[in-house]
């Protein structure tokens with residue numbers, strides 16, 4: 001409010017006030033992303049050449065190992081294995097997590113009922129829980145999916161709930177004054193208002209889900225990418241080990257970018273900033 | 278006497294019928310008594326100001342009339358019907374604008390129509406007309422954060438006008454805009470009251486603003502909250518917007534209100 005637009009109130013509008021700034025933003029952020037990747041890989045290469053440790057390969061060696069893995073098909077079979085608990089777990093966490101989060105945010109009763117569970121889940125040392133999960137659900141897919149969910153879901157639920165609780169009261173009141181039903185208020189006010197924080201929770205949750213998927217393969221039974229990591233370490237084939245680790249990080253980064261794109265498509269206006277003051 | 282001043286007894290408003298009336302409204306927030314036994318009548322087609330120091334319950338009363346709050350006791354009638362919640366006969370203009378930051382000016386203005394189930398092309402036609410009427414033509418695709426405070430409130434006003442409610446409830450709509458813009462708003466409001474056949478209930482804490490725009494001023498006093506007097510400025514409105522602020526009656530009323538309010542201001 002402190003700021004007064006340079007255009008006179010009733011005067012002619014300055015063409016399309018929205019255009020301009022936005023159109024160059026994506027390409028600039030892409031350049032920045034590539035630049036920061038280049039710096040990171042450069043540092044990796046240098047660290048590998050010094051070397052900081054005999055167990056630390058260079059970037060080039062690791063990439064060569066990655067191409068080898070891809071060429072002989074090992075990588076694809078590994079991912080066919082790893083992606084199962086990851087995709088199932090992340091999907092369940094996202095859908096159920098947002099649904100429970102909305103519920104918890106809307107109702108004090110569900111807040112009372114569920115919040116402690118997820119706070120404990122978030123704080124619990126997962127490594128200590130894995131033996132219990134294995135005991136209860138065996139070493140199959142179920143246990144691995146559960147590990148992914150335990151990692152991914154709490155932050156999604158808690159973020160969603162707090163975003164819902166923090167919906168500006170004045171917007172809900174405005175909607176009621178203009179005859180919105182409770183369902184419309186949820187769909188047209190609460191969810192759009194909460195979406196940036198919900199998506200932030202999804203990003204954190206999904207990253208944690210990736211960690212969970214690998215952790216499950218390292219701690220439960222070595223399968224998929226976890227198997228490549230475990231096996232190549234046991235025979236001191238460090239380039240391959242780093243190639244596997246790199247591939248999972250790359251996948252996570254690509255997936256998070258996809259998520260960002262989905263958010264931009266679904267909630268266009270939200271990047272345009274909030275009306276402060 | 279140039280104005281008729283009436284003590285808050287039951288008053289028959291000369292020459293017009295009543296669009297909104299509040300009867301014995303009492304409102305408690307927990308143990309805080311925001312309003313006590315407040316009765317007031319709002320003549321149709323006129324602008325009534327609720328004037329008083331902050332914290333005296335103006336917003337509370339407006340929200341009760343709007344159906345956004347329930348009174349602890351008492352009732353509100355709009356066109357003879359008891360209010361039980363928000364309704365299509367009333368539209369609200371908010372002090373903090375309450376625009377949706379993710380929605381364009383067009384979508385914000387059309388929001389009320391959207392909630393009423395008006396089809397997209399029809400509501401955008403109507404919204405476009407009111408966007409133009411409030412002087413924002415060309416900004417249909419802009420987002421609220423790209424607008425100045427004054428422009429944002431014009432969006433809020435266009436939203437309220439576009440649903441074509443008979444009663445407009447305005448909660449300090451100009452308090453968050455700068456002085457120049459506010460004066461322009463006040464002039465626009467006068468012509469709006471003349472041209473639209475609507476009943477305006479206008480909350481303000483500014484004495485000058487109330488006297489400038491009102492057909493009737495209800496002065497609210499805090500602790501306990503009540504209507505202390507009702508003032509109906511009579512004849513300076515016809516002399517044209519440019520002369521109102523120099524009119525002796527205008528100045529007298531401003532003075533008189535100040536002398537009754539000053540003892541309540543710390």
Ligand SMILES: Nc1ncnc2c1ncn2[C@@H]1O[C@H](COP(=O)(O)OP(=O)(O)O)[C@@H](O)[C@H]1O
Nearest residue numbers: 306309311329330331332333334335336337338
């Ligand atoms: N939601 C609320 N809970 C508790 N007290 C409130 C609430 N809203 C308003 N009040 C109290 O009621 C009184 C009247 O408030 P309000 O109607 O906002 O006054 P005004 O609009 O005249 O400034 C104030 O003393 C305020 O502290």
Ligand SMILES: [Mg+2]
Nearest residue numbers: 335336337449
């Ligand atoms: Mg107020």
